[in-house]
Amino acid sequence: MRRATSLQRRLGFGLTLGVTLLWLLATAVTALVVEHTLNKTLDSVLEETAQRLLSLAVVEIFNREDTDLLQQVAALHPHEEYITYLVRGKDDVPLLVSHDIDLSVFPETPQMGLRSTATHRIYGISAVSNTFFIEVAEPLASRRQAKWQTLGMLLLPLVVLIPLSLIGIWWFVRHSLRGVLEYRNMLEARGAGDLSQVRGKNLPAEIVPIGDAVNQLLERLRRTLEAERSFTANSAHELRTPLAATLAQVQRLRREVPDGPVQDRAARIEVSLRELSRLSEKLMQLAKAESGGLLAETPQDILPIISHIVDDFQRAAETPLVLTLPNEARVMSSIDPDALAILLRNLIENALKHGQENQPVEIIVSGDGMLRVINAGVVVPREALHRLTDRFQRGKSRAGGSGLGLAIAQAIAVGAGATLTLASPAPGRIDGFEASFLLAH
Structure with missing residues (x-):
């Protein structure tokens, strides 16, 4: 027979699992929203950076003595450059680049607008009647890193949330089912012969009809068993006297009649009466055995x-x-x-x-x-x-x-x-x- 599962355990694990799944679902939706918002914001940053840098680059190039000379902007202090840029002239000649640039990231001819490569997000724009072009590139790895860091911060509370939820839900369910647990303990502690009513306290409204039905069943069973025992005991008791009197008359008859068929018949009657007397005694013992106490x-x-x-x-x-x-x-x-x-x-x-x-x-x-x-x-x-x-x-x-x-x-x-x-x-x-x-x- 399969062992029954505790209602407290079902509710505890079920609610904890439900909270965890809802949190994971909310985290997944949040991650998608954050990724969309992050990409939109970073794309806007690329556009704004390209537009601002291009205007400054044009002024810088016009102020040079040799406008076709490639110039690499020096860094004020060492740092990791997340955004790199390339400014080119009308013949796709590089004129100005950032200090930590990888030219293989950029295509041979400039392309306008936003696009993605296997490794970078690039935005291109032109100025002065398509005479100067700038492309700004950002590694996609940095965006993925930001996304996973955000997702990790959302998932980190689960490490604490799951145990706390399990403990909290377990305590709340146990407190809520306290009346049911007490009722169960009262039923388990009762002996097989105890048919008195079970006084359940603090039972939930859904369990009260069950408790009433159990008490009604116990009462009906008690009355039925009492009637059966009373009938058995009374019948056995009432039979003892006439059986004893009849047995005495048969024994007297056996002493008075001579040997023969009547004597044999009286002997058989005596044996039957003795069996009935013993059966009456056994029925009285059975009634006492089933009466409790x-x-x-x-x-x-x-x-x-x-x-x-x-x-x-x-x-x-x-x-x-x-x-x-x-x-x-x-x-x-x-x-x-x-x-x-x-x-x-x-x-x-x-x-x-x-x-x-x-x-x-x-x-x-x-x-x-x-x-x-x-x-x-x-x-x-x-x-x-x-x-x-x-x-x-x-x-x-x-x-x-x-x-x-x-x-x-x-x-x-x-x-x-x-x-x-x-x-x-x-x-x-x-x-x-x-x-x-x-x-x-």
């Missing part, structure tokens, strides 16, 4: 109870019982003594009925509170093992019984917050059956 307020030593129950069976049973107690003086448990007695009696009865004759039934109590009842016998198939705790389920055995013993033990285990474990073959053996129960401390 199987834990005492204070833990107490369970070894005397176990010893007393095993002694009762040892005096009455033909099959020997072997009791093994821990070396510790006491084993403390919170299980109700009556519930423990019902549980142990049903496990021992099950072992005596379905175990191999002349083989002892072992009752072992360990120091950590593990109760084990082991009997010899044929191995129970795996597919039938997990059904033995269902009501009126019996193994493939000729022994009598109602099929309620292990169901009662399972109900007590659930009500006590423990687990009844069935194993066949018994651990460490090649045959047999073991029922183990870790007593609640």
Whole structure:
């Protein structure tokens, strides 16, 4: 079964991812806008620079003694020149160049207007009736560098934004879902037998109908189970008296009638009445096991109870019982003594009925509170093992019984917050059956 994902985790990661994607989208749009604006501004700078330099260059050339002489403008101090220019005459003869110029950047004949080469952005303009030409070039690498620097400054906040967003969103979602988390914890902490209403506080409006529906379902389930248990207990209780009276009358009849068909018929009736009486007793035990309240307020030593129950069976049973107690003086448990007695009696009865004759039934109590009842016998198939705790389920055995013993033990285990474990073959053996129960401390 696939593990469910936390709503808090979904919202936290989803919102953080959404904020990050929106920021990246905004960064991409901003980068395009910045690139367009930057190119427009730098192109305007190239035009303005070319127009201003050309007017100064024309004056400079006219004031020379030799107007055809190439002159390179000297730098006032060393620096990296981003914008270079070339002034040419009417015969494309270079007349004035910047100090750090690479003539291979410029075409052999001047071209007017803005254009781009593989490496530079160039603007050309003429003056004095197309007698003088100037071309100003700017490396495209400088523009790309400016664009990437701007993009980097926009992306840099993500390094801090993503962790802060995750922490902030996680805290906000957790704070907003506090009522839901408390409601979940209350449900997880409840035992299987606790059908009281769940009082959820600070639930979101969307969850309130679910909480109300859960409480209504628990209430309906509680009333149904109470009605079933009440019917079972009352029916069993009401049957005890007439069954006992009828059984006494049948036993009296057997003593009064001579041997013959009537005596045999009365014997069969007596056996049936005894079975009904035992079934009535089992139904009352089942009603008690499912009624809740199987834990005492204070833990107490369970070894005397176990010893007393095993002694009762040892005096009455033909099959020997072997009791093994821990070396510790006491084993403390919170299980109700009556519930423990019902549980142990049903496990021992099950072992005596379905175990191999002349083989002892072992009752072992360990120091950590593990109760084990082991009997010899044929191995129970795996597919039938997990059904033995269902009501009126019996193994493939000729022994009598109602099929309620292990169901009662399972109900007590659930009500006590423990687990009844069935194993066949018994651990460490090649045959047999073991029922183990870790007593609640």
